[in-house]
Amino acid sequence: MRRLSILAVSAFVVVAAACGSDTGTEDSATTTTRAPDAAQAEKFQTALDDVRDDFKFPGVVARVITADYEWTGSSGTAGQDSTEPPTASDHTRIGSITKTFTVTAVLQLMQDGKLSLDDPIGKYVPGLPNGDTATLRQLADMTSGIPSYTFDENFQNQLFGDPTKPWTPEQLLDIVRGAPPNFPPGEKWEYSNSNLIALGLVVEQVSGQSLGDYITGKIIEPLGMRETSFPDTAEIPSPHLEGITEQGQPEGQTTDPTNWDPSWAWAAGAMISTLDDLQIWAKAIGTGEGLYDQQTQDVRMSSFLYGLPPNTATAAYGLGLGDADGWLSHTGELPGFNTYFGYDKNTQDIILVAVNSDIPNAQNQNPAPAVVQKLQAALAGS
Template sequence: MRNQTGTGTVRCRALRHRGLVAAAAVGLLVAAGCADDSTPDSTTSTTGTTSAGEAAAMDSAVAERLDSAIEAAMAQASVPGAIVGIWGPDGNYVEAHGVADKATGAPMQADFFSRIGSVTKTFTVTGVLQLVDEGKVGLDDPISKYVPGVPDGDRITIRQLARMQSGLANYTVSEQFQQAFFADPSAPFTPQQLLGYAFALPPTFPPGEGFEYSNTNTTLLGLVVENVSGMTLPDYVHDKIAVPLQLDDTIFPTTNAFPEPHAQGYTNQTADGQEAAATDWNPSWGWAAGAMISTLDDLRIWGPALATGTLLEPATQEQRLETVTAPGHPAGVGYGLGIFDVNGWIGHNGSLPGYQTVVVYLPEQETTLAIMINTDEAYEGSEPSTLLATAITQIISPDHVYRLSDSGPMPGQTGTSTSGTSVPTPTPTS
């Protein structure tokens, strides 16, 4: 058994390994000569059967194209390490590329735990929707019914919070929050502290009359789950979501504890803008919006369960998938109730200092894609996880390319983008 910290039982995995030789860089996203020579060249390959699924390995020619595209995108964006899983009718592809630790050169491994950032939102909102199914919460109830003291709380509904239409400011843009966070990234935050930062800022639009991705919304929904269920949010997620789906390695930490094995996570979201290892930074500032930890094997289960509504009533899932178009995004990108649809790929992405994740499901092809990387450092203003997802889907679903802007990966709007929980780099003030 591996070491385990937090809720849940950790199981060992037996993954079949094979060696790969990287082919020449290909793909629409990679320009010749843009590779960073400092990017380590290390790949641990596990294409084939995983412990969670018994499907044939993907065609070797397609796998080699994926290897090349992933490694080229990693070189382009200087991503140290990536874990990629694809599961579908055409076979499985489970690969670990690059390094987990820049200092030692230790390779990335496919069974690592990773911080999943805003993918946490999908669990929190699922909890709210389960309570809707139980008749304990109404989607059009005001938040004031469940959480007191919310500005304009009598007009902001649960649905608006889940669909990022409340107008409440994102606490991560607060200068006071940023000062507190960067003074000590290991310090804990409570949900009440986080909401205090948000409520001190003016709303960005009247409830229901706009769209702005805000971690404040999901923090409030986490409190709804706690106040209605009588359980802590970590316990609720474990008992009501992780256990029924056998997500044995999915954890909602209450401290900075991080189960082994895991990669070092690299960020330049620091007070001086210099790169640092954020591996052991306290994720409590993300809480219901971004604190959770998982593994590729568990995300393989969660992706289709989330997209198809395994834990919800069909009518509730139908409402969940009713999306609004986010300003600045192409028509193929919509946001629902704690979930998005990117050109047919349904799920969510996540980002917080040191780590990024994408977990999506394409119903048309019954295919799941999960990506976990150990950096959140933007490449030309874009998220590296999006760069990888775009390169991968150009190969496996050319009619459904994962693209968050018309010109390519979505410009990184750390703290307010659909990656969700990245802390903005402070701007010097006079």
């Protein structure tokens, strides 16, 4: 049985040698209207086709935006049993990209003076390992030392035993309450979904709203992301991609997890969006426009932990966001789905990818990062 990669993949290690095309700093997300030339479009399409041939997933849809052009392409189908191609308007589960929304909510509340990033998590959420010493900042940048509930074997057995079961945030955190911390806060970097569940509870406590209502009212609606949602049911709006996964299945078998209940991922990975909406999100994250003031954007942009292993000098995680060779980015993985958004802070180029599979290839690489690397290489050669 294939066990867990759920929301456990390092969110920023999507590193290619290139940093994007040399197209200047014009706002590509809003000014681009024309397509690339045929040769460039063929490079992008070949990237999608080659990765799908390697991974054997049902389908992928991707978009590349520069100051000079916008390209959207797909390969394969919207689902294993579908004959339709995936499109940029298809809804998909975006997994850990949800983290970028949850931490954005925390930063908004910080800007409003309702919390401090230096507050210990125990001020809001009791009983966690390192609760008296790990700060909200350390939860958001993954240096808290709090273990991830998703690695708990009993949790995995329950999840895959009944993937339609709803979970509450407190049930998820109870899995790690009483456990020893993995390390003192700030000593190491380690991706933990428990961090984001706790931060989601902070947002609720401080704002007086449910996390879904806060994110919808303060982030999604102001940005005009009409097809993005924080679901409170297992349903995914149509049209949507149909996922395929090996997780929790007997060796060599797959299943369709599209309608599994996402509440187990909550503030760490439950959200739904489309490639069209993720284009809006990529620009908002890259610029801070529509989210918070420049001072708060500067706090986020100065938060990347370069050099703290496994971060490197050029690829690092910060406040709910990665920086990989200049690409401000996050991947998202949920059983059946693998998604990516990236915004090049130097050129304002954007890359978006949605794959309806989380099954790795023979080299144990996930599908969306593989597509991103190919697209970045094609972009660099343009």
